[in-house]
Amino acid sequence: MAHLIQVGAGSGGMPVLDMLCRDARLTRVTLIEPDIYKPHNVERHLFPLSGVGEAKAELARRWLLERRPNLQVDLLPCDLRDPEQQSAIEQAAAAADIGICAADNETAKYHWDALMRRHGKPWTLGEVLSGGIGGFVHWFVPGGPCYGCVASFLKRSVTVDKAPTPDYSQPGGPVQETTIPASKASIQAIASLHALVTLGLMEDPARYAPGFSSLLLTLQRVPDVFEDAFRPYRFRVPRAADCLICQARPTPSSAEELDVALDQAFARLGDA
Amino acid sequence: MSLLDSEAGKRRLLSVEIPVIERYNEGREPAFQIRLSRLGGTLVLRYCLKPCHNIYQLETRLVSSYPTVPPETRVLTALKHCPHLLEGQTLCLWRQGSTRASSRWDPARYTCIFAVQAAWRWLACYEVWHETGEWPLPEAK
Numbered sequence: 001m002a003h004l005i006q007v008g009a010g011s012g013g014m015p016v017l018d019m020l021c022r023d024a025r026l027t028r029v030t031l032i033e034p035d036i037y038k039p040h041n042v043e044r045h046l047f048p049l050s051g052v053g054e055a056k057a058e059l060a061r062r063w064l065l066e067r068r069p070n071l072q073v074d075l076l077p078c079d080l081r082d083p084e085q086q087s088a089i090e091q092a093a094a095a096a097d098i099g100i101c102a103a104d105n106e107t108a109k110y111h112w113d114a115l116m117r118r119h120g121k122p123w124t125l126g127e128v129l130s131g132g133i134g135g136f137v138h139w140f141v142p143g144g145p146c147y148g149c150v151a152s153f154l155k156r157s158v159t160v161d162k163a164p165t166p167d168y169s170q171p172g173g174p175v176q177e178t179t180i181p182a183s184k185a186s187i188q189a190i191a192s193l194h195a196l197v198t199l200g201l202m203e204d205p206a207r208y209a210p211g212f213s214s215l216l217l218t219l220q221r222v223p224d225v226f227e228d229a230f231r232p233y234r235f236r237v238p239r240a241a242d243c244l245i246c247q248a249r250p251t252p253s254s255a256e257e258l259d260v261a262l263d264q265a266f267a268r269l270g271d272a
Numbered sequence: 273m274s275l276l277d278s279e280a281g282k283r284r285l286l287s288v289e290i291p292v293i294e295r296y297n298e299g300r301e302p303a304f305q306i307r308l309s310r311l312g313g314t315l316v317l318r319y320c321l322k323p324c325h326n327i328y329q330l331e332t333r334l335v336s337s338y339p340t341v342p343p344e345t346r347v348l349t350a351l352k353h354c355p356h357l358l359e360g361q362t363l364c365l366w367r368q369g370s371t372r373a374s375s376r377w378d379p380a381r382y383t384c385i386f387a388v389q390a391a392w393r394w395l396a397c398y399e400v401w402h403e404t405g406e407w408p409l410p411e412a413k
Binding site: 081251268 | 274277279280282283284285286287288290293294297306307308309310337340341373376378379380381382383
């Protein structure tokens with residue numbers, strides 16, 4: 001009896017959800033996905049061409065119920081960071097047993113990480129590298145390294161060369177990470193690993209110990225990046241003692257005191 | 273998290289950013305201290321830097337998605353058109369996947385003061401470029 005909360009039902013997230021929903025232990029799914037299924041999605045997606053124009057969340061619900069009619073599927077067809085939906089998202093996270101992040105931008109990943117840490121939930125993340133040359137699967141548990149610790153440790157050292165400069169004229173917009181589309185086969189390979197890690201973590205989050213916290217599997221040989229194809233790299237990323245994302249620092253406990261302290265700081269530092 | 277609106281954002285400001293700004297300002301001449309203002313969901317840092325012989329006025333904006341999204345710094349003092357300068361005199365400081373570690377913004381390790389230091393390095397390069405026509409730091413890939 002497990003309740004899974006997932007953000008993203010794109011080409012990477014949907015195969016993971018499809019594989020997990022076959023497991024009888026999973027009885028409830030909450031899916032956060034705001035997008036509409038577009039013609040260019042068809043090539044890499046599980047959904048059929050006839051679904052173009054419909055909400056991905058609704059298509060996902062149909063897909064899951066066709067395979068598991070007794071599965072409870074709740075949809076939040078909104079952006080993860082939508083201020084008006086935060087209360088519903090927080091409630092869903094609090095009720096879930098495990099989370100999956102299948103979002104493709106850094107802001108969403110950090111937001112998800114904070115959400116999962118707030119509610120003390122284990123979660124997993126899959127990342128397919130540009131061009132489908134390989135991919136990462138990470139898993140997180142309360143008290144362990146956060147996404148900030150992991151991203152900082154890995155330092156994006158395997159990002160494909162000559163990626164375009166992010167568009168800082170729209171600093172609030174998504175950071176483009178994957179510019180060369182990965183093939184469905186590469187996405188599926190990483191999604192399968194992601195599903196396996198999630199199933200293992202779901203079994204017993206407190207005792208899950210696959211020997212890595214982040215797994216990188218290369219899928220292609222790329223000169224100066226990956227020497228071999230199909231080579232696994234296992235990273236044991238520690239929680240960083242000086243991580244600015246997850247290491248708690250003393251701040252006022254109540255929201256009111258927090259606002260007062262902030263106002264005082266702004267007064268000292270020149271806020272009009 | 274939203275920097276100025278969410279509890280997590282406010283805690284980040286109070287526990288990380290404000291203390292480092294106050295440390296930066298400590299003992300510094302008032303004209304070179306960082307002053308803060310709020311602009312909607314954005315926190316604006318205004319300050320002056322003097323990397324060599326000239327004083328520049330700058331503004332670093334921490335947008336609502338900061339620290340996930342890197343700070344955006346622009347020079348308010350008029351500059352000559354030069355390399356690594358974006359529209360609105362915004363400095364090109366960060367590039368995800370850059371071969372230079374200091375050009376990869378890392379929200380888990382860097383604070384807004386790192387952006388101020390990065391701006392100082394950029395302006396030092398600008399001064400050399402202004403005199404010689406050559407940008408002193410090699411291109412990062």
